[in-house]
Amino acid sequence: METRRGIAVAPGVAIGSAFVLGAENFRIPQRFVKVDVVETELARFRAAITAVCEEIEQNEKLATERLGKQYAAIFSAHRMMIQDPKLTQEIEDLIRNKCYSPEFAASRVLRQYAKTIQNLGDNYLSERAVDLHDLEKRLLKQLLGERHEELANLTQPVVVLANNLTPSETASIDTKFVLGFATEVGGRTSHTAILAGALEIPAVVGLGNFLSGVTGGEMVVIDGTLGAVIIDPDEETLSRYRDTAAKFRTTSVERESLTQVRPETRDGVHIRLAGNIEFPEEIEHCTHRGAEGIGLYRTEFLYLGRDRPPSEEDHYQAYARVMAAFPDRPVVIRTLDLGADKVPEMMQSIFQGTANPALGLRSLRISLQNLGLFKTQLRAILRAAALGDVWVMFPLVSSLLELRQARMILGDVMDDLDEHGVPFRRDLKVGMMVEVPSAALMADEFAREVDFFSVGTNDLIQYTLAVDRADPAVANLYSSADPSILRLIRRVVEAGQRYNIPVNVCGQMSSDPIYTPLLVGMGLRQLSVTPQVIPEIKQVIRSLTIPQAQDIAKHAEGFDVARDVEAYLRGELKKLCPDIVV
Numbered sequence: 001m002e003t004r005r006g007i008a009v010a011p012g013v014a015i016g017s018a019f020v021l022g023a024e025n026f027r028i029p030q031r032f033v034k035v036d037v038v039e040t041e042l043a044r045f046r047a048a049i050t051a052v053c054e055e056i057e058q059n060e061k062l063a064t065e066r067l068g069k070q071y072a073a074i075f076s077a078h079r080m081m082i083q084d085p086k087l088t089q090e091i092e093d094l095i096r097n098k099c100y101s102p103e104f105a106a107s108r109v110l111r112q113y114a115k116t117i118q119n120l121g122d123n124y125l126s127e128r129a130v131d132l133h134d135l136e137k138r139l140l141k142q143l144l145g146e147r148h149e150e151l152a153n154l155t156q157p158v159v160v161l162a163n164n165l166t167p168s169e170t171a172s173i174d175t176k177f178v179l180g181f182a183t184e185v186g187g188r189t190s191h192t193a194i195l196a197g198a199l200e201i202p203a204v205v206g207l208g209n210f211l212s213g214v215t216g217g218e219m220v221v222i223d224g225t226l227g228a229v230i231i232d233p234d235e236e237t238l239s240r241y242r243d244t245a246a247k248f249r250t251t252s253v254e255r256e257s258l259t260q261v262r263p264e265t266r267d268g269v270h271i272r273l274a275g276n277i278e279f280p281e282e283i284e285h286c287t288h289r290g291a292e293g294i295g296l297y298r299t300e301f302l303y304l305g306r307d308r309p310p311s312e313e314d315h316y317q318a319y320a321r322v323m324a325a326f327p328d329r330p331v332v333i334r335t336l337d338l339g340a341d342k343v344p345e346m347m348q349s350i351f352q353g354t355a356n357p358a359l360g361l362r363s364l365r366i367s368l369q370n371l372g373l374f375k376t377q378l379r380a381i382l383r384a385a386a387l388g389d390v391w392v393m394f395p396l397v398s399s400l401l402e403l404r405q406a407r408m409i410l411g412d413v414m415d416d417l418d419e420h421g422v423p424f425r426r427d428l429k430v431g432m433m434v435e436v437p438s439a440a441l442m443a444d445e446f447a448r449e450v451d452f453f454s455v456g457t458n459d460l461i462q463y464t465l466a467v468d469r470a471d472p473a474v475a476n477l478y479s480s481a482d483p484s485i486l487r488l489i490r491r492v493v494e495a496g497q498r499y500n501i502p503v504n505v506c507g508q509m510s511s512d513p514i515y516t517p518l519l520v521g522m523g524l525r526q527l528s529v530t531p532q533v534i535p536e537i538k539q540v541i542r543s544l545t546i547p548q549a550q551d552i553a554k555h556a557e558g559f560d561v562a563r564d565v566e567a568y569l570r571g572e573l574k575k576l577c578p579d580i581v582v
């Protein structure tokens with residue numbers, strides 16, 4: 001049994017067989033073979049070795065012709081490794097003596113070698129570990145042939161383990177077959193983590209290097225609440241986790257009973273709770289938990305998994321679907337926030353070679369440089385606005401001029417629709433995300449020019465603390481509780497109060513119940529959260545009074561380091577709602 005700790009990003013427990021993505025999406029379908037087929041399996045293994053050697057020889061020949069003999073030497077080294085009698089003997093012994101399938105035996109031996117070499121800490125030898133992974137891929141490809149499986153073609157439930165999943169890979173996950181996932185990289189608010197929340201499957205990210213020790217097919221537990229992954233759990237651990245999973249389901253069902261009650265403090269103040277969505281399919285997650293509208297619709301996900309940009313009609317149909325679920329509630333549609341880690345296949349070439357994507361061409365900057373793309377989306381938003389209470393929101397605004405430019409284009413699109421007699425709504429609310437420190441610092445000036453603010457803590461934290469939100473190496477430095485973040489939020493809330501415009505928090509901070517008393521105490525009267533946590537956040541709101549929340553906020557704002565703020569808020573939540581696990 002091996003336990004790994006990572007970052008918990010989507011709660012719940014998943015128990016199932018490991019599907020390892022990484023060795024070019026190979027999955028080992030069976031780990032053992034029957035005793036009476038061992039000889040046949042050995043023959044299959046030897047045939048695969050011969051085929052791999054032939055393949056390597058071909059590569060060696062090609063490399064010699066094109067690049068010269070010295071480059072072909074890499075391949076001769078590979079050939080020597082795979083023909084090493086000690087290595088092949090070790091694999092054959094496992095097949096013969098332990099009835100391992102050739103795939104499982106080969107993968108296990110090659111990975112063990114790679115792990116040993118990597119642990120020596122020698123740079124040159126570490127590269128040889130890459131060679132061993134390469135050989136493993138070649139061998140598995142030969143052995144599995146047609147049985148080579150991909151994430152998109154799963155036919156039975158698994159737990160996915162991967163180095164990384166891109167947002168588009170995550171978005172393509174079929175939750176019928178993927179019970180949960182765990183990745184080596186990724187941070188608390190990386191878009192992959194956000195999508196795990198959207199899919200409502202348990203997930204842990206930022207586990208560090210662990211895949212080299214896993215072959216696939218092992219029993220795995222993913223604890224998405226506490227951020228643990230257990231490989232090959234013993235009987236006792238397994239049965240404990242089966243109980244935890246059952247308890248999680250019961251608590252979720254019990255909390256669902258809060259669906260119909262208002263998110264109101266004990267002294268009767270209503271805190272509007274809206275949902276964050278990435279896909280129109282998620283509206284049901286929101287409606288059945290009693291969300292009061294959509295506080296953030298991340299429309300860039302319309303681009304994922306397509307080979308050409310969505311048309312105005314594609315945009316419109318998606319928005320109309322959301323409006324049909326919330327005909328008389330505010331629906332905040334955010335204009336495209338592409339770039340950084342959200343790069344659709346079709347746009348990959350634009351971003352290739354970008355040294356620092358989070359600080360580069362992303363979000364509103366892309367829209368302002370690609371007016372065709374921007375106007376197409378704005379036309380669809382304005383048309384959908386005729387169906388209900390649509391608010392349009394610009395992401396990553398960093399200066400007043402940028403905001404004014406975006407507003408001017410919105411005005412042009414309105415005039416154009418008018419001219420062509422297309423029905424739309426002119427008086428929709430126009431707002432902005434406050435997610436760049438410059439915008440928070442200039443909140444007063446911005447408040448005069450918009451109808452609402454929505455604080456995007458995910459990016460605000462990344463840019464204020466200079467911590468990449470997706471990098472597990474600095475995940476311990478990424479904190480919503482940092483006093484600088486509290487000060488910036490306070491500044492935005494007060495600007496909103498001075499200019500009488502609503503302020504929302506739509507970053508992941510508002511989905512974490514430890515921050516609910518603080519945010520309410522700071523004066524926020526609306527929060528937009530991951531749909532799955534609506535009942536939990538409602539429970540916290542209903543356990544509070546406003547003076548109590550104000551006291552908590554005052555106290556929390558008095559600390560000078562994140563660790564103290566967080567410990568204090570955790571303690572306060574425990575007093576208010578002891579049954580919430582954080």
Ligand code: PEP
Pocket residue numbers: 194296298337435455456457458459460506507508
């Ligand atoms: C944010 O930055 O807090 C936010 C809500 O936007 P996204 O996570 O989509 O960048």
Ligand code: MG
Pocket residue numbers: 395435456458459
């Ligand atoms: Mg953001």
